[in-house]
Amino acid sequence: xxxxxxxxxxxxxxxxxxxxxxxQVFLLLALIPGSTGLDNGLLRTxxxxxMAWERFRCDIDCRKDPTNCISEKLxxxxxxxxxxxxxxxxxxxxxxxxxxxxxMQRGSDGRLQPDxxxxxxxxxxxxxxxxDRGLKLGIYADMGSATCMGFPGTTLDKVELDxxxxxxxxxxxxxxxxxxxxxxxxxxxxxxxxxxxNWTGRPIAYSCSLPAYLGGLPPNxxxxxLGNICNLWRNYDDIEDSWASVKSILDWYSTNQDDLQPAxxxxxxxxxxxxxxxxxxxxxxxxxxQMALWAIMAAPLVMSNDLRTLSADARAILQNRVAIxxxxxxxxxxxxxxxxxxxxxxxxxxxxxxSANALVFLSLRQxxxxxxxxSLANLNFPAGSFEAYDVxxxxxxxxxxxxxxxxxxxxxxxxxxxxSGQLFYGSVKEEAVKFPGLVFSGRPKFTQRNNSHRxxxxxxSLSGPAPRQLHGRLTVGAA
Ligand code: GLA
Numbered sequence: 267x268x269x270x271x272x273x274x275x276x277x278x279x280x281x282x283x284x285x286x287x288x289x290q291v292f293l294l295l296a297l298i299p300g301s302t303g304l305d306n307g308l309l310r311t312x313x314x315x316x317m318a319w320e321r322f323r324c325d326i327d328c329r330k331d332p333t334n335c336i337s338e339k340l341x342x343x344x345x346x347x348x349x350x351x352x353x354x355x356x357x358x359x360x361x362x363x364x365x366x367x368x369x370m371q372r373g374s375d376g377r378l379q380p381d382x383x384x385x386x387x388x389x390x391x392x393x394x395x396x397x398d399r400g401l402k403l404g405i406y407a408d409m410g411s412a413t414c415m416g417f418p419g420t421t422l423d424k425v426e427l428d429x430x431x432x433x434x435x436x437x438x439x440x441x442x443x444x445x446x447x448x449x450x451x452x453x454x455x456x457x458x459x460x461x462x463x464n465w466t467g468r469p470i471a472y473s474c475s476l477p478a479y480l481g482g483l484p485p486n487x488x489x490x491x492l493g494n495i496c497n498l499w500r501n502y503d504d505i506e507d508s509w510a511s512v513k514s515i516l517d518w519y520s521t522n523q524d525d526l527q528p529a530x531x532x533x534x535x536x537x538x539x540x541x542x543x544x545x546x547x548x549x550x551x552x553x554x555x556q557m558a559l560w561a562i563m564a565a566p567l568v569m570s571n572d573l574r575t576l577s578a579d580a581r582a583i584l585q586n587r588v589a590i591x592x593x594x595x596x597x598x599x600x601x602x603x604x605x606x607x608x609x610x611x612x613x614x615x616x617x618x619x620x621s622a623n624a625l626v627f628l629s630l631r632q633x634x635x636x637x638x639x640x641s642l643a644n645l646n647f648p649a650g651s652f653e654a655y656d657v658x659x660x661x662x663x664x665x666x667x668x669x670x671x672x673x674x675x676x677x678x679x680x681x682x683x684x685x686s687g688q689l690f691y692g693s694v695k696e697e698a699v700k701f702p703g704l705v706f707s708g709r710p711k712f713t714q715r716n717n718s719h720r721x722x723x724x725x726x727s728l729s730g731p732a733p734r735q736l737h738g739r740l741t742v743g744a745a
Contacts (some may be wrong), residue, residue, distance in 0.1 A: 306464060308471045309497040310532040311594040313439070313566045315360025316344050316353075317404065320505055320540045320570035324366040324415045328384055334572075336366045337384035338392050347573035349399035356585055357594060360439055361396050362404030362568065368417040377431045378407070378418060393436035404439030404471075405432055409455040410447030419446055422455055426462045433466035440472055444479040452476055460495040473537065474499040483522055489529035498535040498566060501526065505539035507547035509679055512556050513630070515539065519563060520603035520612075530564050530600035537566050544571035544580035551680030554658050557583050558626045558683040561593035562601035562614045588657045592616065592624045592685060601626075604645060611638050611676065613645065623647075624685045625654075629676035636676050643668040657683040 318336060328335040345361050348354050367389075373379045380389050393403045407428055410419040420428045420442075432440060442459055444452050456476045463470045474496035480486040482501040492499055502518050505511050515538050519526055530536050541560060543553040560567060569584060576584075583589075601616025601624065614626040625645070629636050642652060652666040663684075666672060674682040 306469055306471070306497070306533075308469055308533065309535065311357075311596060311598065312535050312564055313360055313471060313473075313498065313568060314357040314590075314594075315362060315402070315404070315568050316348060316358065316573065317360075317362035317364055317441075317540055317568045317570050319364035320507065320542055321545060321572060322570075326366055326381070326384065335384065336363075338380075338387055341392055342395055344573055345396045345399050345401055348401055351573065351581075352585065353573070354400055356587065356590055358567070358569070359400075360402045360404045360568070362406075362439060362441065364406045364441065365408075365413050365415045365443070366417060367406065368413070370417065372418055376424070376427060378420075378428055388435075389437070390435040397436065402438035403436065404441060405435075405437045406441045406443065407432075408443040408445055408447075409452055409459065409476075410443075410445055412446045414443055414445035420455070420459075422451060422458065425455060425458045426465070429459060429462035429466055429470075433463075433468040433470065436468075438468075438470060440470055441475070442473065443475045447479075449480065452479060457495045471497045473497065477501045478503075482518075484525055489525070493529060493531070493534035497533060498537045500537045500539065502538065505542060507542050507545045509548055509552045512542070512548070512552065512559075516559055516563075520614075523602050527600045527602055530598065532596070532598040535564060535566060535598075536600065538563060540566075540568050540570040541584065542570060543584055544569070544573075544576045549679065550579050550583070551677045553580060553583050554683075555628060555679060555681040557586065557589050558657070558681045559614065559628065561589045561683075562616045562624060562626050564593065564595075564598060564600040564616070567593055583658075586657060588655065588685060589683065592618065592657070592683075595619055595622075607638075609636070609638075611636065613640070615645070618685070622686060624657075624683065626684075627674045627676050627682045629678055629680055631676075631678050633678060635678070637673050638676055639671055639673045641669055641671050642666065652686050654684040654686045657685060 318340065322334055322336060322340065325331055325335045328337050332339070334340065341361055341363060348358055348361065367380055367385065369379045369381045371379075385392065389403075389405070396403045406413070408414065408417075408419045409425075411421060412419040429440075440459070440463065442456065444456075447455065453476075456474050460472055463472055472495075474492065476496070476499060477487040477489075477492065478500040487501075502515060503511075505515060519536065519538055526536050538560065541556060542548060543556055548556065567584075567590065571580070595616075595618040597617070597619045599617050601614055603612055604615050605611075605613040607613075610630040612628045612630065614628065616624045618624060627638055629638075643649075647668050649668050652668070653662060653664045654666060655662050658681075663672070676682050
């Protein structure tokens with residue numbers, strides 16, 4: 267056994283490890299130049315687009331299910347929808363292939379190749395179709411002997427070849443999964459792919475699933491190192507089509523926010539997985555909640571749904587310009603959970619450019635709309651006067667001071683999301699979205715503080731004032 271240091275990663279190589287012998291690994295590492303920085307200038311704001319996996323999985327039976335199977339038709343259909351239904355202009359630009367696109371065998375030249383029946387035109391052709399519509403193409407590969415669904419993997423000796431192949435096809439984004447590999451192969455393979463992508467000379471955004479395979483948290487995962495080799499990374503479990511799944515992901519990211527939140531920033535993002543809005547598992551309130559909380563978390567806005575049959579309600583949530591603007595804020599500071607009330611209300615906060623702030627009030631209750639009362643002072647905002655815009659109702663609330671007791675009516679498993687201040691709209695950076703008359707003075711005092719809000723600041727009793735319906739959702743109540 268011996269140790270190798272490359273940049274900040276220390277590899278302890280055990281000749282008995284599965285896969286390559288250590289001499290081959292050593293030769294590979296010797297080819298990696300000293301610096302570890304991923305300096306590709308990409309994803310200064312979280313990626314936006316569409317990905318096949320959560321909705322379409324590994325449906326490869328195009329004879330029985332031609333409309334929904336993983337085939338070039340599916341990705342062309344989605345590219346058509348993104349470019350014709352107003353998504354591209356809002357920033358949703360990536361069309362991403364996930365697992366199950368490959369042929370079961372590499373070609374005679376050793377290269378990955380798409381399944382010839384389902385992708386008869388080839389990936390380069392599909393990339394052209396997507397580029398012609400002003401969109402970008404993402405693809406999936408797996409660091410290991412096979413993908414999670416058993417298609418050919420990228421073993422260490424194939425990393426460079428696969429990167430070259432993707433670049434030659436015109437791929438713009440790689441999701442690099444980690445099934446069927448051991449920790450040593452992963453710790454070598456992920457930085458190697460980062461280098462290999464850079465060597466192609468083509469700007470290819472790089473999404474690493476490495477942390478999810480290492481438990482997601484320090485000390486197993488070194489997030490400052492990861493920020494130097496990947497543009498984003500999956501930290502945790504796969505999302506499924508249910509509110510329970512959204513809640514468990516949110517709770518994991520929030521519980522571990524001290525470790526995760528500082529890791530995010532322009533060019534390097536945490537990825538709590540796809541938006542499932544528009545599928546079968548979320549009510550409209552829950553769909554708003556996922557959108558709001560993914561915006562607070564500076565998460566990729568990558569939908570996995572059927573854009574051909576999306577309801578108007580789901581579309582309105584996913585196309586909410588203010589929620590998108592919050593997500594795409596150029597400062598790129600990931601938000602945090604500020605409070606967990608005993609009454610099952612949680613408060614989330616994200617600081618934005620130009621001293622703007624976003625707040626989300628989330629109800630994890632299961633009874634009825636809950637009237638939640640608080641003041642900005644109690645949320646650690648400084649003294650001053652504020653106006654707030656309710657992102658989903660479109661109402662503006664003026665006349666708030668830090669000590670005003672405001673009331674938000676939050677539906678069960680729903681949110682109220684507010685923003686104050688001037689907001690830059692993400693993908694159209696020149697176009698600042700200004701809410702008329704919004705005034706903001708100062709920033710919350712806890713801007714620079716590490717998480718010190720582990721417990722509730724205030725305790726809302728479950729048997730508190732009887733909830734009542736309001737016309738608006740955000741009102742100024744009596745102190
Ligand atoms: C893993 C990933 C998913 C998806 C599947 C495909 O589970 O986490 O996002 O890519 O593999 O097999």
